[in-house]
Amino acid sequence: EIVLTQSPGTLSLSPGERATLSCRASQTVNNNYLAWYQKKPGQAPRLVIFGASSRATGIPDRFSGGGSGTDFTLTINRLEPEDFAVYYCQQYGPRWTFGQGTEVEIK
């Protein structure tokens, strides 16, 4: 099973700043089968990025994903108030797993 480790655990930033989230895999994620989700309390998760770098439908272009192999990043430029949430990466290789999450909180 591929273990995903997200860092940092918490990111304290102000609106307008840039957020850079990391997701490191214990083994190579083949075909860049990596997704990112946004999760807010009491709501279902929302798909942000799939295939490591493709934005999901309706996701603004301030969100971007990158990386390959074992190291992936989610970047959020010019944070908006609605972007403060917990973000999870997920790999969808042979047996799927999620990372433990990074909380982006208002500083």
Next chain:
Amino acid sequence: QVQLVDSGGGLVKPGGSLRLSCAASGFSFSDYYMGWVRQAPGKGLEWVSYIGQSGNAIYSADSEGRFTISRDNAENSLYLQMNSLRPEDTAVYYCGRWNGGYDYWGQGTLVTVSS
């Protein structure tokens, strides 16, 4: 529009069973992989299982042997039969449509395993 409605959660004793359902509408259900993800109180997301269009299924190590995912393409429904439930299975369970990522989700149904 695409809609997924989760149901079937509730309170169950350790060792008991529960069957979750997910009613799908607004898309061609039989064309998509579907799956279940859960979130325990205060914890992160945890992938549980997925099922392909023709019924091929994969499970997490924790759910394999206890949970069974199934689908009825004629009824546009997804199911999760959960047996031998443990207190650590307590979570909100979400069904999701797979489209390179889970692009649509149900609202979640709460399963509580407690004596």
